[in-house]
Amino acid sequence: MATALAKATDRTAAAHEYAARIEHVSKSFDGPAGPQLVLDDITLDVAPGEFVTLLGASGCGKSTLLNLVAGLDAPTAGAIETPGGRPALMFQEHALFPWLTAGKNIELALRLRGVAKSDRRDRAEELLSLVRLEGAYGKRVHELSGGMRQRVAMARALAQESQLLLMDEPFAALDAITRDVLHDELTRIWRTANTGDSVAGNLSVLFVTHNVREAVRLAQRVVLLSSRPGRVAHEWTVDIEQPRRIEDAEVAELSVEITEQLRGEIRRHGQH
Amino acid sequence: MASTETTDVETTAVKDSPGLGSLEAGLDALETVQSHRTPVREVLVKKVLPPLSAIVLVLVVWQVLVSAKVTDEYKLPAPSAVWSSLTDMWLQGTLLDVVWTSVSRGLLGFLLALAIGTPLGLLVARVKFVRAAIGPILSGLQSLPSVAWVPPAVLWLGLNDSMMYAVILLGAVPSIANGLVSGVDQVPPLYLRAGRTLGATGVRGAWHILMPAALPGYLAGLKQGWAFSWRSLMAAEIIASSPDLGLGLGQLLENGRNNSDMPGIFLAIFLILIVGIAIDLLIFSPLERRVLRGRGLLVKG
Numbered sequence: 231m232a233t234a235l236a237k238a239t240d241r242t243a244a245a246h247e248y249a250a251r252i253e254h255v256s257k258s259f260d261g262p263a264g265p266q267l268v269l270d271d272i273t274l275d276v277a278p279g280e281f282v283t284l285l286g287a288s289g290c291g292k293s294t295l296l297n298l299v300a301g302l303d304a305p306t307a308g309a310i311e312t313p314g315g316r317p318a319l320m321f322q323e324h325a326l327f328p329w330l331t332a333g334k335n336i337e338l339a340l341r342l343r344g345v346a347k348s349d350r351r352d353r354a355e356e357l358l359s360l361v362r363l364e365g366a367y368g369k370r371v372h373e374l375s376g377g378m379r380q381r382v383a384m385a386r387a388l389a390q391e392s393q394l395l396l397m398d399e400p401f402a403a404l405d406a407i408t409r410d411v412l413h414d415e416l417t418r419i420w421r422t423a424n425t426g427d428s429v430a431g432n433l434s435v436l437f438v439t440h441n442v443r444e445a446v447r448l449a450q451r452v453v454l455l456s457s458r459p460g461r462v463a464h465e466w467t468v469d470i471e472q473p474r475r476i477e478d479a480e481v482a483e484l485s486v487e488i489t490e491q492l493r494g495e496i497r498r499h500g501q502h
Numbered sequence: 503m504a505s506t507e508t509t510d511v512e513t514t515a516v517k518d519s520p521g522l523g524s525l526e527a528g529l530d531a532l533e534t535v536q537s538h539r540t541p542v543r544e545v546l547v548k549k550v551l552p553p554l555s556a557i558v559l560v561l562v563v564w565q566v567l568v569s570a571k572v573t574d575e576y577k578l579p580a581p582s583a584v585w586s587s588l589t590d591m592w593l594q595g596t597l598l599d600v601v602w603t604s605v606s607r608g609l610l611g612f613l614l615a616l617a618i619g620t621p622l623g624l625l626v627a628r629v630k631f632v633r634a635a636i637g638p639i640l641s642g643l644q645s646l647p648s649v650a651w652v653p654p655a656v657l658w659l660g661l662n663d664s665m666m667y668a669v670i671l672l673g674a675v676p677s678i679a680n681g682l683v684s685g686v687d688q689v690p691p692l693y694l695r696a697g698r699t700l701g702a703t704g705v706r707g708a709w710h711i712l713m714p715a716a717l718p719g720y721l722a723g724l725k726q727g728w729a730f731s732w733r734s735l736m737a738a739e740i741i742a743s744s745p746d747l748g749l750g751l752g753q754l755l756e757n758g759r760n761n762s763d764m765p766g767i768f769l770a771i772f773l774i775l776i777v778g779i780a781i782d783l784l785i786f787s788p789l790e791r792r793v794l795r796g797r798g799l800l801v802k803g
Binding site: 300301302316317318319321323325327328329330338339342343362363370371372373374375376377378386390407408411414415418 | 522523525526527529530532533534692693695696698699700701702706710711714715717793796797798799
């Protein structure tokens with residue numbers, strides 16, 4: 231009992247200054263013309279409970295960076311720390327396993343994390359109701375709509391109870407209406423996780439997108455990456471009260487400013 | 503009850519966009535694909551009727567050819583003559599014995615091939631060196647008619663059951679292993695990446711992610727493996743007949759040739775065909791359909 235309690239306290243964000251620390255990280259891949267630098271000296275902290283979006287045009291290496299943070303790949307130089315354990319990762323495609331039901335997908339995540347068999351079912355149902363999919367437990371992946379699949383994927387990611395949720399353009403393939411609803415949903419879950427008791431615990435999000443409005447709509451901080459190689463080009467703190475709407479005037483205003491910067495970054499590539 | 507309470511607490515704790523829950527419920531209802539099972543009568547009309555009519559047509563054409571006396575009767579027996587060989591065997595009580603001798607050999611050989619082919623396939627799929635070393639040989643062996651193994655098997659092992667099993671293994675193991683290899687190759691890398699972020703690495707990754715993801719290809723390999731097992735066994739039984747071996751369907755066919763008993767030959771061919779189809783229909787097709795339907799991969803015709 232005492233150890234369980236100690237573990238629980240350890241999981242709370244107060245134990246660490248940051249949910250992720252990316253220090254002078256560079257990454258190059260072997261290209262046809264020798265090693266090609268994709269990420270150049272990236273330094274970035276994600277605070278506990280913080281929501282950060284990484285924004286950039288194609289070729290800025292934002293997905294590469296996310297893979298590095300997720301531990302799927304190793305940086306060429308620099309170091310990445312995620313003290314809250316292995317981060318959860320959500321992809322653009324739902325990446326749910328089609329041979330399992332929605333509920334069993336979540337239970338697999340719980341099982342791999344070592345949750346006892348007797349607790350898994352209840353926990354999975356709980357997570358499904360968190361993403362408002364009560365009753366989807368026995369549904370096969372192909373029976374769910376695109377938005378529902380991403381919500382199950384979100385529940386599966388939350389099942390890892392990691393302090394850090396990495397999201398790689400998770401809503402890019404959805405239609406605008408569904409995407410809008412999922413923005414609300416993600417904001418709600420993230421805020422709930424950081425206010426008092428909840429199933430998800432304390433939660434930081436590092437969200438990759440190329441959609442400026444989406445970045446502003448969701449984040450507390452927007453980080454703009456330049457392309458080829460990716461460097462931190464600019465950073466904005468978003469001081470707009472949540473819940474926001476993507477069509478809010480303040481969201482639009484900041485989006486215009488960020489888009490200008492982004493276009494400037496893109497133009498530089500046409501000049502040589 | 504407890505979960506309702508938690509949701510209530512959550513909604514009060516965080517100011518929500520108005521009506522988000524009901525909005526989502528509406529979207530879900532609009533976008534959910536309804537899948538349902540086909541009713542029995544539709545299955546009968548669409549799946550059972552066509553092959554049945556084909557069989558009837560073949561019987562009619564056959565009878566017409568016999569009645570028109572297109573060839574000598576010892577070359578083309580009447581359907582009724584084949585039927586009476588069947589009933590003769592049934593009345594003598596030998597029919598089921600003969601079928602069972604072959605089927606039990608075939609199934610046992612197939613299970614052995616399964617036990618050898620599966621780890622072999624995993625090894626070839628996952629270990630680069632092994633794939634480079636024996637991958638091409640394995641796919642090449644698939645195109646080698648397994649009847650070619652009968653003469654060496656007879657000389658190595660003699661005229662006995664082990665010879666039969668050796669021939670079955672040489673025919674079926676490459677199919678099963680190759681099926682697994684192509685199943686593994688077709689696993690979307692996304693599943694493996696998703697599995698790794700969930701902590702499924704090494705053996706756990708193979709068990710929870712790789713194997714289930716490769717299952718459709720593996721099942722296709724098993725199906726082909728059974729077909730190869732059955733064919734190899736028939737080749738072995740026809741070529742290597744000996745009184746010690748017991749009477750199987752292959753020997754039945756060979757006996758028919760030796761006795762110039764054309765109805766017997768036809769009967770043996772039909773039985774071989776029926777067993778092959780029946781095993782496929784009773785075991786492999788339902789298995790494959792279940793797996794594909796569960797994944798939403800079964801296209802309704």
